[in-house]
Amino acid sequence: MPFCWLMTDRRLGSAMPRIVAAMPPRSGVIVRPYAMEADGRAALIRSIRRAGRAKRHVLLIADARAAGFDGRHRGGAVTRLPQPCRNGIESMPVHDERQAARALRTKVSLCLISPVWATRSHPGAVTLGVRGFARLAARLRKDTHVIALGGMTARSHRTLRRHGANGWAAIDGWQVDPA
Template sequence: MSIYVLDRGRDGDPLDVLDRLSPGTWVILRDYDRLDRAAWARTVAARCRRRRLVLLVAGDARLALRVGAAGVHLPQGLARLGGVARLPLLISAAAHDAAAIRRAMRIGADAVLVSPVFATRSHPGAPGLGPHRLARLLARHRGARGVALVALGGISAATVRRLPPGVDGIAAIDGWSA
């Protein structure tokens, strides 16, 4: 599983990145604070449909439904919202520790983005889990099938080789821009 976390404020044009992604790649639209978020979501949704990408809107299930997205991404603080599991949407959830992974699994998340694995520009100064700690987290939660455990944070061509076995996918922001 591959996931592109789209932050419009990053370097470069994210729509260009969408054109380079393989069909079936998940795209998480994470632009929370944009005044034009609904219009931007419609633009991204149209591009994703043309490219056969799987769009999830971060933190806003109503907007996801309005633009015809396939799902919603829940930041760690919102993964307590069990009601979203009743919607006809895929669910991904952010998790920075074991308790958050368990909460995401309880609400029926289809994918859990475990982060940050390595140092990352989007969270400067935040300590990364590193490959060994990530491996321990994955091993503790491997029993729950049906949920993909995805590595996020500092993922690049160089760091992806350091990921432990058991990672079901990768997610990146800058890693797709190169």
């Protein structure tokens, strides 16, 4: 399972394929079509997939059908899909205890616990901080990979490793700290 992940977002725009290409080999990319501009979305997804395959990244998509990807992300409109992904990796966002329980019931491969710290994608949102992250991670880490999300960079992730983080994910963090 990759250690570092990119969450696609409309704020990254056409730079997304370049960011994917600059990530370390075998990283993870979660393609979120609902967080992309509608105009040119299909072509952008193809470019991201091409750049990701060239670096041997794990590619997940937030779509009921994960054809051409390594699995599915249960974010946006696909959060409440009834069946688990039949083949491949399945990820899910976890913001609280209720979502942690759902992730355990669904038996997802990967949980993105967020927001750990303040983030531009959710301005003003209540953050978990280290304690909140550690509480959710302790509940999940025996059964799934735990990824920290929200204000994350490779540097800030080091703080969370001893609290159960198997890795980190970011949107803006890849623009400033690609290692």
